[in-house]
Amino acid sequence: MKDKHFETMAIHAGGGRKPDNSLNDPIFLTSAFTFDSLDKAAAAFAFETEDYVYTRGNNPTLRVLEERMAALEGGGGAVAFASGMAAISSVLLSLLKPGDEIITHRMLYGSSQDFIKNTLPQYGISSRLLNLTDLLSLESGITKRTKVIYFETPANPSLEIIDTRAVCSIAAARGIKVVVDNTFATPYFQRPLDLGAHVVVHSATKYISGHGDVIAGIAVAKDVDYVQQLKFGYLCEFGGVMSPFTAWLLLRGIKTLALRMREHQANAMAVACYLKEHPRVGKVYYPGLPDFPGHALAAAQMSGFGAIISFEIKGSLEQSKALVNSLKLFTRAVSLGDCESLVQHPFAMTHRGYTPEEVEEAGLSPGLIRLSVGLEHKEDLIADLDQALGRM
Ligand SMILES: Cc1ncc(COP(=O)(O)O)c(C=O)c1O
Structure with a gap:
């Protein structure tokens, strides 16, 4: 499906054959999934099979959404979250540890700025807000402790444009991960992973839904091992999981x-x-x-x-x-x-x-x-x- 045009992937990417010849993907409103035997359960728990266990870990409706978003963003996988902020906070906590520092653009969505400036320091992670449209200021602001660069482009609400390829190449040379909030542009207008970003995050509440009827978030990355770690080490443990009904509404929205x-x-x-x-x-x-x-x-x-x-x-x-x-x-x-x-x-x-x-x-x-x-x-x-x- 990755060789198809955006419009085609937006309708068809993700998922397999649907049950009972259904045209649309059904909503799997179930908390748990059943097993014929304990051996099958053990294999699923050991990740030896792709069988579903529990909706906080995975669910067929969520999986179709994750596969579709990964295809649209050019990623290797995606993780669906209960909100954009759940995606952003989980991704940042997955990439940072006490003693690390994060550099962000000076203008960010208010709750993202609040989380980075006021919440992360409680876990020993410091932050620096710079003008990332000025690459010299970025280069001189990086320290040995800098582990993540985070920004929105276009930025909310200043609409400033950050040179994603240039920031990613500065970061890559120093082993720093770049996380881009792609909410404003959507993958239709911009694919930051292709420009070198490690993770793309979305408030799917916005254009991805398009109809103002859900709160939702998504993170997409090319690195499938990282996607697994984000899903089972952070989403599953923090618990900010998306409802299958929300995923179904998003799949409907993404078609258009x-x-x-x-x-x-x-x-x-x-x-x-x-x-x-x-x-x-x-x-x-x-x-x-x-x-x-x-x-x-x-x-x-x-x-x-x-x-x-x-x-x-x-x-x-x-x-x-x-x-x-x-x-x-x-x-x-x-x-x-x-x-x-x-x-x-x-x-x-x-x-x-x-x-x-x-x-x-x-x-x-x-x-x-x-x-x-x-x-x-x-x-x-x-x-x-x-x-x-x-x-x-
Ligand atoms: C650019 C941007 N990122 C993230 C968020 C947070 O997303 P959510 O409200 O889905 O948690 C918003 C919300 O307005 C936003 O505008």
């Missing part, structure tokens, strides 16, 4: 991932171009805009620019709040990647943990507005922004 991403992006480009021209709008952060600082790099390492836009207005924080409040079609909500267009204020909501100094150092405004451009008609989305900006 390519179509959705193309349409999301076309809408986002139209919205970004509209915002760019509006006299009341200040900076527009969207990698698809030719004058965006990361545009050339995004064009080189991605096959599309995604559909998250951040922007600032020429006005006060209060005016930016009023603008968000006066939107009618864009829904005020966290999350992203749904059919519905969503709007939020990251530094008042998902990224509250950032200090005003950190926000300023990243060159962002506390009134930054983040849009997740959905699948409604672009003219309706632009009309909504137009009426809200017109009230300013």
Whole structure:
């Protein structure tokens, strides 16, 4: 299946023959699996067979999802988790031990930043937040203790683009593992494993689901031994396992991932171009805009620019709040990647943990507005922004 196009793999990759000639993969809502004999059970426990034992370890619906995601990301295997944060925290704890250090990009999804900055130190793991768009700053920031480099590209919510191939080659020369959060781009627009990353993590809650009805996470790696270790040494022990029903909904969502991403992006480009021209709008952060600082790099390492836009207005924080409040079609909500267009204020909501100094150092405004451009008609989305900006 790996030689097939993305759209084909999104529908067919993973799994084997389905029971009772079912077209779709069934949902195996069972905690445990039965054995004809104790010998068969012992063989399964010893990993001598692929028989299922218990859904916290594996389940046929989860396995199809893991195989499909591995195919789409170009990995050797994948592990499904109960949430993006379960995937991120398990992956990081699997690669770090007391005394180690992790380097991350200065702008990350708020809970990831919180976990790295405030939780990992409780286990003797220190962190350093750097500007990873500056490779010299990365190189000079690496120490003997650095074991992992972690970033999102595009970053949430600054949309900065990190040169994944360059970071991976710096890391590989020093035996450091690179973990990339691919939530914004999805494997349809970018495959970090092909650029040298060790692990890709996802909040599958977002575009992978596409319908805003689950909380889910996935980690994918080329190294199958690492995937086994992550599954049976961390997922199984920490217990942040995905429900088979969630996996089934994700499999349904993934079938249309390519179509959705193309349409999301076309809408986002139209919205970004509209915002760019509006006299009341200040900076527009969207990698698809030719004058965006990361545009050339995004064009080189991605096959599309995604559909998250951040922007600032020429006005006060209060005016930016009023603008968000006066939107009618864009829904005020966290999350992203749904059919519905969503709007939020990251530094008042998902990224509250950032200090005003950190926000300023990243060159962002506390009134930054983040849009997740959905699948409604672009003219309706632009009309909504137009009426809200017109009230300013
Ligand atoms: C880029 C990114 N990574 C990770 C997460 C965490 O994922 P989850 O909410 O599924 O735990 C989010 C959530 O918004 C996110 O935006």
